[in-house]
Amino acid sequence: MNAPLNPVAEHLAGYNFAYLDEATKRMIRRALLKAVAIPGHQVPFGAREMPLPYGWGTGGIQVTAAVLGPRDVLKVIDQGADDTTNAVSIRRFFGRVAGVRTTDRTREATIIQTRHRIPETALREGQVLVYQVPMPEPLFKLEPRVSETTRLHALGDYGLMQVKLYEDIVQHGEVATAYNHPVMVNGRYLMSPSPIPSFDNPKMHMNPALQLFGAGREKRIYAVPPYTEVRSLDFEDHPFRPIRAPHACELCGSTESYLDEVITDDQGGRIFVCSDTDYCAERRGE
Amino acid sequence: MNPLLEARGLNLRFGAVHALEDVSLDLYPGEVVGIVGESGSGKSSLLKVLAGMQPADAGSVAYTDAQGTAHDVLRISDAARRRLMRSEWGFVHQNARDALRMNVSAGGNVGERLMAAGSRHFGKIREEAAHWLTRVEIDTARMDDLPRTFSGGMQQRLQIARTLVTRPRLVFMDEPTGGLDVSVQAKLLDLIRSLVADLGLAVLLVTHDIAAARLLSHRIVVMRHGRIVEEGLTDRVLDDPQHPYTQLLVSSVLAA
Numbered sequence: 001m002n003a004p005l006n007p008v009a010e011h012l013a014g015y016n017f018a019y020l021d022e023a024t025k026r027m028i029r030r031a032l033l034k035a036v037a038i039p040g041h042q043v044p045f046g047a048r049e050m051p052l053p054y055g056w057g058t059g060g061i062q063v064t065a066a067v068l069g070p071r072d073v074l075k076v077i078d079q080g081a082d083d084t085t086n087a088v089s090i091r092r093f094f095g096r097v098a099g100v101r102t103t104d105r106t107r108e109a110t111i112i113q114t115r116h117r118i119p120e121t122a123l124r125e126g127q128v129l130v131y132q133v134p135m136p137e138p139l140f141k142l143e144p145r146v147s148e149t150t151r152l153h154a155l156g157d158y159g160l161m162q163v164k165l166y167e168d169i170v171q172h173g174e175v176a177t178a179y180n181h182p183v184m185v186n187g188r189y190l191m192s193p194s195p196i197p198s199f200d201n202p203k204m205h206m207n208p209a210l211q212l213f214g215a216g217r218e219k220r221i222y223a224v225p226p227y228t229e230v231r232s233l234d235f236e237d238h239p240f241r242p243i244r245a246p247h248a249c250e251l252c253g254s255t256e257s258y259l260d261e262v263i264t265d266d267q268g269g270r271i272f273v274c275s276d277t278d279y280c281a282e283r284r285g286e
Numbered sequence: 287m288n289p290l291l292e293a294r295g296l297n298l299r300f301g302a303v304h305a306l307e308d309v310s311l312d313l314y315p316g317e318v319v320g321i322v323g324e325s326g327s328g329k330s331s332l333l334k335v336l337a338g339m340q341p342a343d344a345g346s347v348a349y350t351d352a353q354g355t356a357h358d359v360l361r362i363s364d365a366a367r368r369r370l371m372r373s374e375w376g377f378v379h380q381n382a383r384d385a386l387r388m389n390v391s392a393g394g395n396v397g398e399r400l401m402a403a404g405s406r407h408f409g410k411i412r413e414e415a416a417h418w419l420t421r422v423e424i425d426t427a428r429m430d431d432l433p434r435t436f437s438g439g440m441q442q443r444l445q446i447a448r449t450l451v452t453r454p455r456l457v458f459m460d461e462p463t464g465g466l467d468v469s470v471q472a473k474l475l476d477l478i479r480s481l482v483a484d485l486g487l488a489v490l491l492v493t494h495d496i497a498a499a500r501l502l503s504h505r506i507v508v509m510r511h512g513r514i515v516e517e518g519l520t521d522r523v524l525d526d527p528q529h530p531y532t533q534l535l536v537s538s539v540l541a542a
């Protein structure tokens with residue numbers, strides 16, 4: 001995309017650039033264009049087998065492969081961290097099959113592939129956020145028939161989802177979705193934000209970056225174009241409330257970032273630290 | 287006054303079976319029409335066709351909504367039909383379990399149509415749900431309970447509350463008291479009668495219970511082998527039946 005020109009390493013011989021063949025990438029890009037044109041609408045695509053098991057983000061990887069160019073700078077996070085096995089393998093994979101530069105820095109990246117988080121550092125125009133999505137259908141627990149969910153989306157008939165939120169409040173006194181809280185995109189389509197914490201939901205709204213979602217096993221792609229309205233479902237008298245542990249990060253002191261609880265010993269000792277490792281490191285001046 | 291619903295020349299076949307043969311019917315605002323006939327005579331088929339839930343092989347159904355707009359029920363889009371179903375119509379099934387969401391609380395069941403119609407205020411939805419539960423004589427203390435903990439009669443009343451909460455103008459009922467104990471049936475019929483009168487509902491009531499038809503209906507339509515063999519004001523049809531089949535139906539009730 002629009003990264004400054006930088007020396008590009010050779011990619012692994014024997015593979016096409018970014019692993020997928022050009023015909024497959026074109027097919028995925030067509031699905032992406034359609035997804036961008038109809039924000040929040042799930043577009044089927046002919047997902048390919050990838051050299052990683054489902055659950056490792058094969059949908060996100062295919063989307064990344066389709067939009068990646070030799071001058072892109074790639075960041076991969078897993079629950080906010082750049083150094084988990086999953087994030088490291090995906091980054092290494094693209095380093096080898098595309099020879100692109102990789103980074104831990106949100107600011108430097110042109111493409112960020114993510115599992116379960118949106119970076120704390122505000123994204124900017126020109127950046128692309130690629131989400132790995134295990135289950136794209138927000139209604140699937142309420143209506144298992146695909147033909148029926150397709151119809152409900154076509155008709156914009158989302159009363160059922162609201163009933164689920166109603167039941168949450170009846171049972172728990174509040175909306176009980178700490179993760180994967182459903183959103184309305186552009187006032188039209190109900191969308192699963194993938195299992196990001198509801199804390200991150202507001203970041204999707206009017207984001208200057210392009211947000212792409214890939215579900216490999218379910219073979220669906222969807223998108224939120226830059227500066228699109230994304231509203232979390234709620235009730236007027238029970239407004240949506242992003243949830244955050246009421247602590248400061250033990251390492252950088254942030255009271256704004258999303259925190260992970262870390263067990264420090266077997267005496268029940270625990271601390272709260274930023275889930276976004278790059279954000280935390282930057283605040284500590286690293 | 288113009289009819290609410292106008293059906294002309296309805297025909298429906300399942301293979302060799304004529305479920306409906308040249309059926310025409312008018313229903314006026316606030317009118318309760320009972321559809322009676324033996325099992326297999328086409329009563330449920332007629333209801334489904336009139337509600338646009340089942341395509342017909344021939345004929346037309348016109349519905350005039352609250353704004354005076356006419357809808358060609360057999361040819362409207364799925365979206366427009368759902369809109370009618372949600373705002374203007376209600377459907378009460380014989381088996382409450384087919385209509386209720388069994389894993390959703392009673393209040394949620396009643397509130398669903400409100401939420402589908404765009405209601406987004408939790409407190410107001412609960413208020414309305416409580417109001418309707420009271421109207422159908424369900425203790426509001428049961429509002430957060432699942433319908434599976436309700437008796438058959440309560441489930442049926444819950445279905446009625448869930449249907450009426452959006453104040454439809456026309457309600458289709460297919461054997462609403464079928465499958466219930468006789469004592470429970472009588473109580474439910476009384477409840478339906480008072481709700482229908484209070485709300486000024488138009489109702490198409492399918493039943494093979496002549497006593498229920500007499501209690502609720504202004505007018506009666508008698509079906510046999512997919513045809514309407516007789517129709518008229520309730521007292522006239524039941525007290526002075528003209529068609530031999532109606533005479534048989536009425537006398538079998540007297541005998542029972």
Ligand SMILES: Nc1ncnc2c1ncn2[C@@H]1O[C@H](COP(=O)(O)OP(=O)(O)OP(=O)(O)O)[C@@H](O)[C@H]1O
Nearest residue numbers: 300303304305324325326327328329330331332494
């Ligand atoms: N989906 C279907 N496929 C085949 N035949 C059908 C179907 N639905 C109804 N029929 C037939 O059409 C005829 C009319 O059926 P319908 O269900 O309308 O009768 P009914 O008057 O409601 O009977 P009941 O009192 O038993 O409910 C019957 O012969 C029935 O077997």
Ligand SMILES: [Mg+2]
Nearest residue numbers: 329330331460
């Ligand atoms: Mg029937």
